Amino acid sequence: SMSVKQSEPEKVSLICRLLHQSPPGEFGQVVQDLYALVKDDELVRQEAAHVGAHHNKKNFTPVQVNGSTVLLTHYNDLGGNRFFYPQDKFSFEFDHLSGITSKTHLHSVMLDEEELWRGALHKGLNTYVNCHFPAGNCCVFKKSLGKRQMFVACIEAHEYQPLKHWNSLWKSDWTFALTPIMTRVTGVFLLQLHYFKEANLHVTIRKSVSESLHVIDRNQFVSDFVKFMKTEDDKIHTAILQNIQALSEDMWRKDLRRKLPITRTFMNWNELLKNYHQNTNVSSKEVPA
Numbered sequence: 629s630m631s632v633k634q635s636e637p638e639k640v641s642l643i644c645r646l647l648h649q650s651p652p653g654e655f656g657q658v659v660q661d662l663y664a665l666v667k668d669d670e671l672v673r674q675e676a677a678h679v680g681a682h683h684n685k686k687n688f689t690p691v692q693v694n695g696s697t698v699l700l701t702h703y704n705d706l707g708g709n710r711f712f713y714p715q716d717k718f719s720f721e722f723d724h725l726s727g728i729t730s731k732t733h734l735h736s737v738m739l740d741e742e743e744l745w746r747g748a749l750h751k752g753l754n755t756y757v758n759c760h761f762p763a764g765n766c767c768v769f770k771k772s773l774g775k776r777q778m779f780v781a782c783i784e785a786h787e788y789q790p791l792k793h794w795n796s797l798w799k800s801d802w803t804f805a806l807t808p809i810m811t812r813v814t815g816v817f818l819l820q821l822h823y824f825k826e827a828n829l830h831v832t833i834r835k836s837v838s839e840s841l842h843v844i845d846r847n848q849f850v851s852d853f854v855k856f857m858k859t860e861d862d863k864i865h866t867a868i869l870q871n872i873q874a875l876s877e878d879m880w881r882k883d884l885r886r887k888l889p890i891t892r893t894f895m896n897w898n899e900l901l902k903n904y905h906q907n908t909n910v911s912s913k914e915v916p917a
Contacts, residue, residue, distance in 0.1 A: 653788035680724030
């Protein structure tokens with residue numbers, strides 16, 4: 629338990645550190661643990677509201693509003709805990725502690741050339757995500773970088789299974805400017821996995837990719853963009869599976885107390901039983917392998 633003698637700044641520093649370290653999907657649990665640990669609900673609530681906003685935007689937390697799934701990100705943050713959903717043109721307030729949305733307002737958007745591109749990108753991205761991510765969500769945002777108008781395509785897919793002792797989050801964002809003829813697309817992947825049954829295992833995988841794509845017309849660009857994204861998704865997915873396989877084989881080799889030969893062949897139980905029964909003159913029965 630936390631010492632009563634600790635000063636307020638020390639308590640705040642500890643609370644913030646623990647909240648910032650909370651893996652995706654576990655923020656609420658860490659807050660509950662801190663209520664029990666710190667015995668100062670107001671202090672915990674104040675820090676949790678502040679760090680919770682950062683946690684949600686960093687992890688592209690999906691929220692259900694008006695029948696749409698909206699990602700909370702730095703790109704659609706209007707300040708004052710309000711967020712904007714460009715696809716259905718509304719904004720809403722979000723309470724980072726309770727997870728409750730409120731005060732939904734229409735948020736008008738100029739239907740200019742850039743908005744038409746953003747809408748087409750959202751549509752293409754959504755089709756791709758629905759096909760390839762069983763629990764995926766996405767959104768495309770516009771953001772200004774100085775005088776340049778940038779687009780950011782965000783993907784989030786998570787599976788939180790606290791009862792099975794693991795939580796995982798996959799997210800990626802893809803940034804580019806709509807410059808004529810060619811544009812540079814930069815993608816950043818982040819995979820976070822936390823397993824906490826017989827160990828406390830945290831896995832974080834980060835990767836950046838970049839490619840120049842032709843910008844001639846909307847449909848062509850959306851199609852090329854999705855193709856590039858799929859190629860990179862497949863590459864990182866394959867690499868992760870290979871690494872996991874190599875890691876599990878390594879652990880398998882180290883953990884076996886009796887060194888067994890690993891032949892990668894399956895035991896043919898039916899054949900063994902048949903031979904055994906023939907030798908003992910007992911009638912053979914098929915046994916499921």
